[in-house]
Amino acid sequence: MENYTEFNAKTIDGWNEEGWEWGTVITHDTYVKAKKGDWSIVLTPQTPVPKDFFAPFLDDSGHFYPGTKILGLASAGGQQMPVLTAAGADCTVLDLSDSQLEREKRVAQRENYEISVIKADMTQPLPFEAESFDVIVYPVSNCYIENVQPVWQEAYRVLKKGGILLSGLDNGFNYLFNSYKEKMTVENILPYNPLKNPAQMALAIKENDGVQFSHTFGEQIGGQLQAGFVLTAAFEDFFDADSKKFHGFPEFWATKAVK
Template sequence: MENYRDFNAKTIDSWNSEGWEWGQAISHEVFSAAQKGDWSIVLTPQTSVPMNWYFPFVDETGHFRKGTKVLGLASGGGQQMPIFVAAGADCTILDLSDSQLASEKFVAERENYEIKIIKADMTQPLPFENESFDIIVHPVSNCYIENVQPVWQEAFRILKKGGLLLSGLDNGFNYLFDEYEAPMTIQNVLPYNPLINENQMKKALAENDGVQFSHTFGEQIGGQLKAGFVMTDAFEDFYDDNSRKNHGFPEFWATRALKI
């Protein structure tokens, strides 16, 4: 196999050609509402990020304070960053998928705004100076990389003091099961890592899932703490209403971490 990260980027491009929900750009109406301070984003599939998570960078009108610099880290798709731009932030998007970045360019051209668009691999040193950003938005995406600690270390490096890392995280529960219809039985052993498990790799390739990885609490939460962040808030989330009904166990975490 080629570099698995490049393979995953191409897999996401194939999903987008079929209408993947996380690659569909926001509408003009959503953009216009955000310009008026009426907006929300998700880091995980269902639950919107609380507005108080953006304090002190968003004022009481729902707009970012002048000069607030935001990085969308592996968050292409024309969803979060266009809303942040509309609400007044100076935004940069970094992703490895061509189609995800194309969605960002599409919205920027449609709404006539500027955004820095960078194609890069989040597992490598990020192409930014120390203390470049006030906020990093990192929705569920590190399930496509094997080792998440370098991401947390680089995020800490490029955030300004007082800056925020807002992350959506897969907690690993997804990878225990192939089917989510009740009754459910465990079908996979964790860690889910196709690079070291031949059966998992065969299944991933056969089902066009890309090469995905489960990560532990220690890697996801402990890794942010190890990098130097202070965790200030968090919530759990479900994939959809069916997963809530069929097993009642949240598959995702969202975290708010502060660089002090």
């Protein structure tokens, strides 16, 4: 596959036509509550990000200090950025999916605010000057790219000194299995990489999963450290209640890293 990232973007566009959860825009009421400081976002499927993860850019009322610049990295879909904009941040969102970006524009038009919406591939150098942002919000999405280190390097470059990177990470456990049932059987050996495994690619296309990749602790956590970040907070999360019940092993991490 010559350009798997474009393939993934089109796959996500198809998911959105079917009502994908992560492409469902926030309601007007959610936006209004966020303007009052009553809000939350997720980096991983279930657990809201603690407000103190946004320190030192968030005041006690739940509003960002004037001039706080946030980049939603591969996080379009009309969910996180509208909330953070309502809470007072100056937001930019970057994504490769046309339908995800359209949702950002839709909410901005509905609520009458401005946001910079940029279509770009996160595997390439980010189209921003060095030290452009105070916060990067990077929900679970690097499972759609083969090599994560360039993203950590670019995130470090475009953050201001003292800026924070908030990341949602798939820890790879998901990719051991092809189905989640009460009795689960390991069917894949990690790393999971359909570009190097024809059987995995065939199944991914059959199941309309896009081209996804598992990543190691060293790539995800070690990669942030290698880029120069200092990790200051983290938590684990489950995909849903059933995954917690049937296997009891969290499939996701969320991290706060400081430049």
